Amino acid sequence: MRFETRHIRPIPPDERHGTARGLFFVWLGINMLPLTIVTGAVGTSVLGLPFGWAVAAIVAGNLVGGLGAALHAAQGPRLGIPQMLQARAQFGYHGGSILALIALLMFLGFFASNLVVAAQSFAEVVPGLSTDAGIAVCTAIALFVAVFGYDLVRKLMAIVSIVLGAVLIAALVLALGNPAAFAVHRELALTPAGFCAMVAIGAVWQLAYAPYVSDYSRYLPDKTGARPAFWATYSGLVLGTVLVMVLGALVGLTTEEGNAMGALGALLGGFGAVTLAAFGVASAVMNSSNIYSGVMCSLTVLEAAFSRARVTTGTRVGMTAVYALLAMAMALFGQHDFLVVFKDFVAVLLYVLVPWSAINLVDYFVLRKGHYAVSDMFARDGGRYGRWDPVGLSCYAVGLAVQVPFMITSVFTGPLAEPMGGVDIAWIVGFASSAGLYALGKRGERNRLPHDTVECDVQEQSS
Template sequence: MSTPTSTPPSDASVDQNPNGPDRPENAADSAVRTVEKRTIDHVPLDERHGRARDLFTVWFGSNIMLLTITTGALSTALFGLPIWAAVIAILIGNIVGGTVMALHAAQGPQMGVPQMLQTRAQFGSYGSLLVVVLVIFMYLGFFASNLVLGGQALGNATGLSTSTSIVIIGVISVVATIVGYRLIHTVTAILSVVAGGALLLSFIWILAVHGTPSGTWSGGSFAWAGFMSTVSVAALWQIAYAPYVSDYTRYMPRDTGVRAAFWGTYSGCVIGSVLPMLLGALVGSALPKADTLDGMGSLLHGISTGVFAIFAIGITATNAMNLYCGALSTITVGQTLFPKWKPQALGRAVVSIVLFAIALVPALISADDFLSNYENFLSVLLCVLIPWTAVNLVDYYLLRHGEYHIESLFARDGGHYGRFNWNAIACYFIGIAVQIPFLSTTMFTGPAAKSMDGVDISWIVGLVVICPLYYFLVKITGKATALESDTPVAA
């Protein structure tokens, strides 16, 4: 496989590892206290560091949070499933969705650029803006959702108002985003132990100490609509991370390997998601009429303050990941429109603050009706993400086999990939269109979903249609030969 190229960096990165790309730094050399200088520029091979096992803690630690618990609670509190059906649906959704998500992880070490910048190779430099802008809204949606839950938890633990707590959570997240990549990796590793311990203690306390209310294990009723909705929500939770994963692997050595990157990401994200979702399902089954946080507070009486404090602090790291990816994507849009703009640490800081200010408004407004708003947000998000992930994976694994001309990704005219790739753009809109009849949400239920008693299989239809469609469109239009013959210029 040819070695992808990059435009040589104009200055040295503060993240460079003086011990070499494959050897860990000692404590004195740690860059945890150093602000990351790079943004969306290519990471040269001599600045790569880290191991695939580091990916486990990034995704395990970042997923043990209140939003994951709330997502699991949808299965029993909103969809009305019995606990046994909720467990099965959560497992299926995470296992399947995690496979799609983790396949993107290998792209970071191979290409050394952020995930959404790579979209230029599939959609063209200007065509990619459609997808990148939508993904920015996704980052802001998750950021705002985390602000609400983190603020409520911090308020419960400290007595502060929810609004004040929301602002505090947001400010801490902004600071972590400004420091950047390595701090996020370090904090999520710590959270894997601390938040993981709090999660384990929560299960023990509810099941063995406090006990569950009567009806917890026999409540709810099975319905395919609720079951498939839970599968879809769990699958989306994983697929929604697809635009993130290369952002956290792009500094890794290029020889990290597809399998190692896949399994490090997959195991951390799936295990780290399933466990808190199961806790949420348990809380929803035990107290289906209660708000998720109120239900947790009741079931964890005696230790709730400590657990909420840990989860509230932990959510700042997860939100830093949302804001960090959102900042990189915003910079990608800005640099497409204004190619002379070369933002580094200061540019990322300014963008992060602006995004925080934008997300703060819906967080403060939606705090009182969070669960319903969040479920609708997930449904719409799934519809627009599926065609992108299908195009990206087919393009990377089946058409170009991981070989990309990196310099073209930074060219305003798209270089080898042009300004618009109409095959990808057409597939994107077709992908959204074919899903609409199968959507089942509180806002809209398509005719196909109605005929199946509200069962939502839209994301499955989207993947099944778009993957082969994009592949054969590229082959038929003669683009495949050109794509596979791109020869990267020596760095």
């Protein structure tokens, strides 16, 4: 097991290791978290969907969103660099930092959210343990794993996926067999707005992994190829998420108070304590992925912003500690009214991620077909990608702007949302417009794109 030393640098061929099968278990386990249960509970508790329709929306959203995340994962073995560093190829050396900063905030939000629900799990099974203390304990566990780096994060995630998978299946069977799960004391109804909102939540849940995925697939040998990386990521993400969200939808039938983990424990009876403890430990471990990828984004921004900055092991460890403490503070102050706040966080996340995802996928698969000058992404002047890419940045801005009239959150509803029956299609409009405009804007560059990936000759910095 190796201590992380490459940080945001390309992974050399002789240090590549792992298999697509191992990647499958990483993404299978990463969604076996209390936060995934909370997300599934939104369908029945906040949106008021009947259980069957909530499940249908969960499956549909995850199947669609998983495609985007898996397509991003296919880029890792080819390029060997973190996902958001590759944004320099679409937005420029400095322009890419804007997207890395947005992703950094996303990782921070997910880390803090996971801390809240993990702490709630522990508080339900450990007498006298407050949620605040649970947040601190979970932060410490995730911090330790993330400081060690990729190898420990990956191996623990794979182990947890197998152990927690067995607990999850048992919990799902027990919950489905408990009549109390379906003894609903409020009116549930299928509405187009509610169904589409849950589809969008499922889709963004998967798309939210797009900024993570190459952080892990970059370690696979280049000979692994894009297809195995795609299918390992897609099947792991979708299967793990759907199983846990379905359990969450069941839990949502029995709670309107915001503490989904407490409702889960009550629903499972004697097995509830085992399940909550397992989910709490898993969340503390899996949350290390949010710190790890968040710090990769932080280092990407740091390197671009300061010409004398050196990305060393000490820099990464220090950044990891600061990042964890900041997320812990967010969790401590934002733990109340959690379900409603989290629903809005997911909605906003979808709006800001979709244009980047569209631009990246068009650039990689349609225009450049995987051929990049990786060394230029580390050049201070951006090499062939420049410091700022006006086409990429303007297409991203347009992708954000066209979504505004269709947006639906608790603090703002766009003027076109009501004529659409309350159905949130903003993310679809944003994806289509960003992808189309970027393809048109870059069409003149097709003949100037590299025919082969340029060998990366990036000078290594001392660790």
